[in-house]
Amino acid sequence: MGETMGPLLIGLYVFTLATLAGREVITKVPPTLHTPLMSGSNAISGISMVGALIVAGRAEGTAQIVLGVIALAMGAINVVGGFMVTDRMLAMFRKR
């Protein structure tokens, strides 16, 4: 038990603190930017690409590699599409 608790606890600390800190930062995003916030977080959830690269890199079977490449493609849709569309929207926001 002792061996597996280590990383789990660290992971839980990181997850909890990131959630709390994230809440502080995100609550202050004004309503006018909530749509870009959402499309931006779409882009950030594309971080699964990192996971896809790691698991598919360990994979030996063809099926795993194919699924890994699909995961990579889905993540890339989010990363590229998410950041681009957010930039496109934010460019439209201008002051008088």
Place this chain on the structure above:
Amino acid sequence: MSQHMAVELTYLVSAILFFWGLKRLQSPATARVGNLIAAVAMMLALLATVVDNQILSWTEIIIGVAIGSIFGGFSARLVEMTAMPQMVGLFNGFGGGASALVAIVEFMNIGGKVGLTTHGVSIMLGVLIGGVTFSGSMIAFLKLQGWMTGNPITYPLQKTLNAIMFMAIIVLSAMIMGVGGYSGSPMTLFWVVTAIALVLGVTLTIPIGGADMPVVISLLNSYSGLAGSAAGFVLMNMVLIVAGALVGASGIILTMIMCKGMNRSLANVAFGAFGGTAGVDKSQIGKRPVRSADADMVAAELGYVHSVIIVPGYGLAVAQAQHELRKVGDLLEERGVDVKYAVHPVAGRMPGHMNVLLAEADVPYDKLFDLDEINDEFENTDAVLIVGANDVCNPAARDPNSVIAGMPILNVDKARRAIVMKRSLSPGFAGIDNDLFYMDRTLMFFGDAKKSMADLVKAVRELA
């Protein structure tokens, strides 16, 4: 310093940059740079991963990334701003799907031998949350795109069946992890769990009506983050956990804001197929006399006063009349009228949607005010122009006996003059009549928003 250490430190820098980028989203003036910082964070994390792992062949990486980038890039370029909710809905699904696949591939890599460990639980959570997010988001996308009915789809025992599926996932997951001495093929059970999670995503989303989609896509946004965090626990990868947690927090905050804007609890949105207007007398809707006005009259009401607040609703966006509306606002300002825009939290089809639509029409963001900022100003305002909005300015919300009792509304009825531009007196999503339309100080300006706005632009130009 070992290479592994350098990679972990790069992940740390990447996590910090994600926070920094989001922090810059706190103002429209800095937001664009913030988005760029987050994109740099993503590049760093991806580069570090590629360096650190005995990775896929370059061919495979390039195939995956190219397919995703082309699709993502074209979508981002071509999507209409009115269709942003669908796009975000679809992207939530891809995020969830990618995380579910990470868990699935990991399970296959280890041949299903997980045991009751953190690793095993994380994999099952990744498949469950990721699977539900993927299929649920596809349904939300189809509904928002209009490729599937926006009405709630209900059938007998719906909630019971959902609960049974959820229990089945838990029991089967436990069996996969060796609880109860199950010794058959974990792989078969795993595919069954994956399939049930996908079905559950569908059955949880179809009973939710089109008007509630802002809540649903916010919630699925949150799930897509949690699925990413689950994938992070599968691999004990901190940058995945942090980025997933940020998206999870963001989605849940927006979910709560949307619920508050509609005065509904999350449970009510998720389980109560909305439209509970039984018992309300609908026969009298639209039967009372109103004062109607034409474009010239409206122009005169707006052009000779000191202050005007414009209230845009989704009807404006449907009619694509934002640009004409902005022209009216500009012309009034040239005449010395103080013009502001009041945006209700649920004015669009997703959080902040109306603001983006107005920004696209070149309305400066410092003219846009949210409900809390502007609600006290209506009573000192000469005229309010309401375009394609209904329930969000229905004074019935102040009546404790109304079906919309307690819903936050814009106090448009407190202004000296209210002008409502609308096709007809038909009710909004709440299905009830709006007393605002029949008040002495209200003028109804009937017609299609785009044509009426064009007429109004002309009429204001012709004012002396």
